[in-house]
């Protein structure tokens with residue numbers, strides 16, 4: 419195995435503050451402000467805009483040399499005033515970038531000072547709520563930035579004063595809290611659904627449709643289904659409409675259960691809701707593929723005691739039929755799967771169900787649990803296969819490992835296209851970012867329908883690459899008809 423420790427060459431992850439933007443953008447009337455240098459905000463806006471094909475406004479405190487030396491207090495306050503005047507938001511998510519963290523600005527203290535100066539209180543009904551989140555990119559990736567931002571929002575809108583002592587330092591202490599939470603009676607009958615970072619707006623729409631049919635009332639946080647895939651209007655709002663409503667977030671402690679989508683990354687918000695508000699939390703994999711979608715429905719049935727609607731039973735049957743149809747093309751095909759940890763986990767589950775052989779399984783995120791989870795998965799489904807499993811990799815390492823493992827297909831984000839081209843193997847684009855094709859916001863991978871769409875894309879890529887064609891030739895014209903072999 420080639421592992422380079424001296425430098426990262428083409429990272430396989432994105433900046434930590436970018437993950438926070440993915441979360442904040444799924445909340446009603448929210449604007450993001452990066453405390454740091456201007457280039458960070460420009461790069462991340464472009465990155466997201468190229469993927470979602472939507473305008474993405476992100477403010478910046480535009481730290482210069484002076485701010486880097488004397489501190490960014492005044493820049494941050496000025497940035498806050500500017501976004502308030504320009505966008506009139508209800509919430510401002512303030513995420514730090516590398517520079518602000520390196521100079522050690524105390525962002526929560528600066529925000530407190532700013533609110534006092536401007537007379538801003540803490541009442542979501544009439545005040546602007548400012549949510550700080552610490553996201554230095556040299557620490558972690560967009561995956562953790564997203565998790566921290568969702569957690570910070572949930573805490574901001576639901577925290578009781580006594581919770582502060584229990585879960586201060588959130589990301590480290592919350593998962594370890596073992597005190598039995600006080601289980602309370604559900605009062606609103608809702609389910610909270612909090613996914614990991616890599617769903618598309620189409621995925622969110624599909625999951626919301628399932629929830630609406632099975633649960634009726636639910637809170638999906640963050641909801642990017644419209645904010646990152648908005649209908650064209652004549653008067654473009656300054657902040658895209660949609661997103662999870664603030665009243666729904668404030669009501670999350672009253673739900674009957676929380677469902678965390680993703681089993682590799684921690685879901686701090688779900689853990690917090692359980693530890694401090696007694697809302698039982700359950701983790702299920704992202705519902706990509708047959709068994710993961712089955713688990714998602716099973717968990718809903720268990721939490722709600724309601725039957726699975728016939729529509730989804732039929733969709734499941736169609737997926738099974740499609741799997742049988744393509745088995746001859748996919749069985750034994752060697753694949754390399756890479757991307758965000760939970761997306762890769764669910765994709766690999768599906769590849770194994772299809773009879774494929776994921777020989778290389780990789781993520782750019784640092785993850786203590788990733789390898790163990792993947793090996794357990796192989797042990798359950800195909801114990802005879804021994805894949806190469808890597809976390810914290812860059813594309814340079816991925817390139818070396820693709821040469822070594824010799825997959826016949828790549829499945830991951832569009833940054834793997836150079837490897838696919840060099841090795842002359844197809845790439846099926848899944849995850850984030852997808853910059854070299856249109857339609858990333860409409861790619862559906864979750865649920866039985868998403869599985870069928872993914873299965874078609876993978877199979878057709880294999881057929882295209884291998885020039886396999888076993889169906890009877892269809893005549894396109896009378897002249898062609900003469901060339902079609904006659905059935906006697």
Ligand code: SF4
Nearest residue numbers: 433458461515516555
């Ligand atoms: S790595 Fe740090 S400095 Fe560079 S764009 Fe990301 S947040 Fe900004």
